[in-house]
Amino acid sequence: MACYMGIDIGSGTSKGVIIRDGALEVHHVLPSGTDYRITAQGLRDALISKAGLLAEEIAGIVATGHGGGIIPFNNKHVADMLCCAKGINHVFASARTVIDVQGQSSQVLRLDGEGQVTDFAISEACASYSGYFLEVIADVLQIELGDIGPLSLNARNPVTFTTGCAVFGESEAISRVSEGIPKEDILAGVHNALSGKISALVNRVGLEEPCAISGGGGLNIGLIKRLEKSGIQLLVPPHPHIINALGAAIIARETRNLQ
Amino acid sequence: MVLIYFAGIDLGSTMTKVVIIDNDEEIRARVINHTGAEHRRLANKVMEEALEQGGMAFEELTYVIATGYGRMTIPFADRNISELTCHARGVYHYFPGVSLAIDIGGQDAKGLKIKEGKLIDFVMSDKCAAGTGRFLEIIAAALGHKVEDLGSISSRATGKVTISKTCTVFARQEVVTRLSEGASLEDIVVGIHDAIAGRVASMVARLKEGPNVLFTGGVAKNIGVVRALERNLGCEVFVPDEPLLSGAIGAALLGKEITLKAQARGEPAHREKRHLDEATFFT
Numbered sequence: 001m002a003c004y005m006g007i008d009i010g011s012g013t014s015k016g017v018i019i020r021d022g023a024l025e026v027h028h029v030l031p032s033g034t035d036y037r038i039t040a041q042g043l044r045d046a047l048i049s050k051a052g053l054l055a056e057e058i059a060g061i062v063a064t065g066h067g068g069g070i071i072p073f074n075n076k077h078v079a080d081m082l083c084c085a086k087g088i089n090h091v092f093a094s095a096r097t098v099i100d101v102q103g104q105s106s107q108v109l110r111l112d113g114e115g116q117v118t119d120f121a122i123s124e125a126c127a128s129y130s131g132y133f134l135e136v137i138a139d140v141l142q143i144e145l146g147d148i149g150p151l152s153l154n155a156r157n158p159v160t161f162t163t164g165c166a167v168f169g170e171s172e173a174i175s176r177v178s179e180g181i182p183k184e185d186i187l188a189g190v191h192n193a194l195s196g197k198i199s200a201l202v203n204r205v206g207l208e209e210p211c212a213i214s215g216g217g218g219l220n221i222g223l224i225k226r227l228e229k230s231g232i233q234l235l236v237p238p239h240p241h242i243i244n245a246l247g248a249a250i251i252a253r254e255t256r257n258l259q
Numbered sequence: 260m261v262l263i264y265f266a267g268i269d270l271g272s273t274m275t276k277v278v279i280i281d282n283d284e285e286i287r288a289r290v291i292n293h294t295g296a297e298h299r300r301l302a303n304k305v306m307e308e309a310l311e312q313g314g315m316a317f318e319e320l321t322y323v324i325a326t327g328y329g330r331m332t333i334p335f336a337d338r339n340i341s342e343l344t345c346h347a348r349g350v351y352h353y354f355p356g357v358s359l360a361i362d363i364g365g366q367d368a369k370g371l372k373i374k375e376g377k378l379i380d381f382v383m384s385d386k387c388a389a390g391t392g393r394f395l396e397i398i399a400a401a402l403g404h405k406v407e408d409l410g411s412i413s414s415r416a417t418g419k420v421t422i423s424k425t426c427t428v429f430a431r432q433e434v435v436t437r438l439s440e441g442a443s444l445e446d447i448v449v450g451i452h453d454a455i456a457g458r459v460a461s462m463v464a465r466l467k468e469g470p471n472v473l474f475t476g477g478v479a480k481n482i483g484v485v486r487a488l489e490r491n492l493g494c495e496v497f498v499p500d501e502p503l504l505s506g507a508i509g510a511a512l513l514g515k516e517i518t519l520k521a522q523a524r525g526e527p528a529h530r531e532k533r534h535l536d537e538a539t540f541f542t
Contacts, residue, residue: 034439104429125424125425125426125429126387126425126426127426127427127428127429132428163386164386164387165386165387165388165427166426166428167388167393167394167397167427167428168366168387168388168393171366
């Protein structure tokens with residue numbers, strides 16, 4: 001009965017899991033805050049207590065994500081791309097493409113049958129490829145992030161954003177609000193814009209089905225529906241946002257078993 | 260000789276500018292006001308302010324040209340002309356030797372290659388906030404300072420903190436991180452000025468022009484960006500006294516030229532029944 005922990009310190013939220021005998025036991029999510037060390041310790045304590053374990057019972061810990069490199073107690077730091085591939089392969093062994101939509105970047109990975117990355121496209125230079133674009137517009141409209149996806153599906157006349165820039169998109173959304181355009185139509189517009197950018201990333205590596213989605217974007221039904229409308233059928237895991245943490249825990253287990 | 264007047268109104272993304280000139284091309288009124296979300300509709304108020312300053316009535320304006328981002332929405336203009344054309348005309352008026360004009364406004368950056376007052380070629384960036392005034396506004400807010408103070412802050416710097424991120428959103432985080440790591444505010448601001456200047460300098464490099472560079476737009480008021488542009492372009496950069504007004508002045512001057520041509524043909528220049536109405540923003 002070996003337990004392993006994976007910790008994913010993201011730009012906005014941090015996710016952690018414990019796996020027992022290779023299966024997901026518990027998971028936990030915290031805001032990343034400004035001090036990643038404190039966040040990581042908080043995650044570890046919460047996970048251990050949720051699982052009813054003692055700290056000594058965790059046989060290995062792998063950290064990943066934006067802030068994964070600086071946490072004090074991990075055995076190993078692994079790039080999020082590898083954790084994502086490993087996590088998706090665990091949930092959907094058949095997946096050959098993964099779209100990982102995070103708070104500040106998006107990546108599209110091509111996988112082989114073993115869950116190894118064979119090709120990838122990543123966008124981390126521009127915020128408009130990421131969940132950040134949605135967050136900014138949700139803020140303007142004063143709508144909870146969890147509600148924007150479903151609301152966007154009620155749009156009658158989706159607005160077209162003339163800009164691909166998250167900063168200019170914010171002013172554009174403010175203008176549309178002042179013109180009396182319904183929030184649903186504005187939300188549909190920003191989802192369309194993000195979906196278009198992600199499709200372009202997918203085209204860079206080429207789509208091989210089945211394709212899965214992970215990251216916070218996988219929690220957004222509005223984004224999923226639009227990607228599907230553009231011809232990308234998606235496998236959606238039960239907890240898409242913890243895929244990278246799950247992958248990290250699996251890597252911790254594999255590393256241990258090799259030793 | 261009867262005095263006649265020509266007006267140019269430049270409705271920018273951030274500021275609205277009005278210039279009224281007389282027949283001798285002397286400036287009789289100049290007003291700069293915030294465009295704002297609501298004021299965008301009230302361009303007529305800015306025009307009224309300029310008329311009051313110049314002491315003339317709207318009916319005394321022989322020709323009115325609208326330019327800038329919002330030029331299509333001005334109902335009281337006789338004509339609207341692209342900001343590129345108006346800028347080219349305006350900067351030539353300030354600086355007849357100009358060969359390259361760089362304009363950095365609130366939401367775009369432009370490079371204009373000019374020969375004897377005529378626009379030969381241009382480059383423009385309005386797809387991304389990096390390299391525009393918005394970039395500086397957002398960084399200034401993150402640093403807790405006014406955007407108009409960045410220039411003098413940078414003058415006190417002893418070094419430079421290089422900003423590696425291009426995206427405004429990510430650069431803002433980078434700046435906050437550097438500050439929390441103990442980097443000096445002044446050195447960070449120099450890095451920010453270098454980031455915007457570097458981006459604009461590489462954009463205008465395609466025009467292969469210089470060394471007579473004139474820098475206009477709101478960002479030209481920032482001495483730190485002027486110096487950073489000089490470092491990046493490797494030549495001196497000139498800034499006119501009122502760098503925001505080149506588009507409006509160019510528009511007013513073009514109004515005079517159009518009027519003279521119409522008169523030479525014996526035709527009336529301006530539209531009939533022109534009224535100083537609110538901008539019809541929603542139609």
